[in-house]
Amino acid sequence: MGLVSLRRSAGCVLAGLLYLLVGTGAIADVKPLKLDTTADHSKFKELQQEFQSGSEVTKACLSCHTEASKQIHQTLHWKWDITNPATGQELGKRNVINNFCTSAPSNHKACASCHIGYGMSETFDFTAQENVDCLVCHETTGRYKKPGGFAGNPVVKDTEFPPKSGKIIKGIDLAPIAQSVAKTRRQNCGTCHFYGGGGDGVKHGDLDSSLDNPDKELDVHMAKNGLNFTCTTCHKTEGHQVPGSRYETTGMDNHAALMRGKPDDKGRNTATCQSCHGQEPHKQQAKLNDHTDKVACQTCHIPEFARGDVPTKMHWDWSTAGKRDKNGKPLVVRDDEGYETYLGIKGDFKWETNVKPNYIWLNGVNKYTLANDKIDKSQQPIYINKYEGSPTDGKSLIWPIKTFTGKQPFDPENKTLVVTHLAGADDTAYWTNLDWDKAVAAGMKTAGRPFSGKIDFIETISQWPITHMVAPKDKALACNECHSKSGRLAEIKGVYIPGRDANDLVDTFGWGIAFFAFAGSLGHGLMRVFSRRKH
Amino acid sequence: MPKYFSRLLCSAALAVSAMTVAVPASAADVKMVGVVEKIQLAADGKSAQTTLKDIKSGNPVVIFIDDDETLAKFKDKRIGVGDEIRTKFDDAGGKNHSKSFKKTAGC
DSSP, X not given: OHHHHHHHHHHHHHHHHHHXXXXXXXXXXXXXXOSSOSOOGGGOGGGSXXXXXXXXXXXXXXXXXTTHHHHHTTSHXXXXXXXXXXXXXXXXXXXXXXXXXXXXXXXXXXXXXXXXBSSOOTTOOTTOGGGBOSHHHHOOSSOOOOOTTSTTOOOOSOEESSTTSOOEEOOOOHHHHHHTOOSOOHHHHHHHHTSTTTSTTSSSSSOSGGGGSOOTTTOTTTOTTTTOOOHHHHSOOBTTBOOOOXXXXXXXXXXXXXXXXXXXXXXXXXXSSHHHHOSOOOSSOGGGGGGTTTBOHHHHHOOOBSOSSOOEEEEEEGGGTTOBOTTSSBOEEEOTTSOEEEETTTEEEEEESSBOOEEEEEOSOEEEOOTTSOOOGGGOSEESEEEOOOTTSSSOEEEEEEEEEEXXXXXXXXXXEOOOOOSSSSTTOHHHHOOHHHHHHHHHHHHTOOOOSOOEEEEEEEEEEOOSOOOOGGGSOOGGGTSSTTSTTTTOOSSOOTTTOOOHHHHHHHHHHHHHHHHXXXXXXXXXXHHHHHO | OHHHHHHHHHHHHHHHHHHHHHHHHTOOEEEEEEEEEEEEEOTTSSOEEEXXXXXXXXXXXXXXXXXXXXXXXXXXXXXXXXXXXXXXXXOGGGOOEEEEEEEOOOO
């Protein structure tokens, strides 16, 4: 009895102390314990200052993370330059010409909004450590922005842009943004990768802002109410290197699931399905595992792309650009849902949602038509990039792709694609003056490439592997989607697909046997009936 | 014959009542692009009403917003008057409850 009263008294004293502490504010400011990190960057003195530029933030970061910029300097995200080991081609945004906004060179002030550096230009210093932008991948406020026109720099003071336009870009305070840094979230990656090609969902088809907060129907891995993966769960970095670039796609991963620390797994692409699911992923319907040596997981498990109610561009015709409205401004035409189907500065577009992919044999080698490659209008459409693959090379699987078609300017005399100067306040930028002659001349001069002065338009195609927006297994393709004569794989050659394929000789022979068996039975029956009557 | 008529009347009544019930249930998602004319944050900061000028009709449309992500954008001025917005909202009960509210801007 005495012990119980003692406990009660102690409890009352503790409760009283707690009340006093809370009442005096002694523990009122205690923040909830962060369990996903061992460092709260808001407590670091280096970050408790007023920053006048992004580079100043980077210098503060580097005072602790001494090797970070040096690691970044080795990455494709930084260099925008990569040599394809299979073809020897120099790829990356500094080298390729695509059939969206065509080229980053000559447009760096705008395009560099999506470079992980500050002050990108034709003469950019790729060796400067303070030029690395840590915030774009690590800030968590969602307030960090690098507006187009500022060469990848954030705007820290209210600025009128374009100059004399009356439009004000609000400056942002970099200190709380710098203090918020943490592991990369999907929104960090999405800032650029969801908006590739000039807007939400434009380029990839399987990457758009619907993946900010997807449900399971859209993506079983990223669903907030499911596995809640971030991009880096699969694209797992090592020394800031991000695996899984389309410039060096893994067409076939025939290894078992990755095992941490296993020496043989060093350097493997962690972003393949097999790196987690292995070679026999189907446990309940083991027959489906017979497909994995020929068919990429994505083929069945991503039945359509652009499923998140955000359409993707499927066609872009630059040749029709240049029209103005009655006020002399570039013409804008929208569809019923408000998506632009014509822009005076860009030409005609086609948008689609819930798109069925095309299917190809893909071994990962991605061959580009580069700025110095010869092209001929008689052979249009020209492949901007084309994945290689075959049923017999032992390295290919049947993959789903987005096929994006376009019509873009080229030099008919030199027979090359051209670099176009699109963005900028100067008189040569196409989006300012709608003058192709000036825009292409300026673009080619900046890129240091020969230009005849003549411009024509040529039809082009680009291929984009589809690998995100993985649907739940009950939404995967049904068998008859492929195992039928006019199914999704109707055009795929070099593989026998039951239900699709037939050999005329075997079919004739089989039907012949059936016919003769039937005729024989019928004849035999008739003869018995006939002979019975006789007797 | 009276039995036949009573059945017919019952069927008609059922059909009418089903249609009456179906009207409010059929409220659908509405997609719209418009320019922000006004943003009114609630005193507790947990919701907001915005007025968008529909670019197609030119009419003002009031939309109710209560998702944290968009409210945060209002609070720190990442979305403000004059911005062009692509929105999807549920017009059930005339409340125009926002399901998606994003700037249209691209490069």
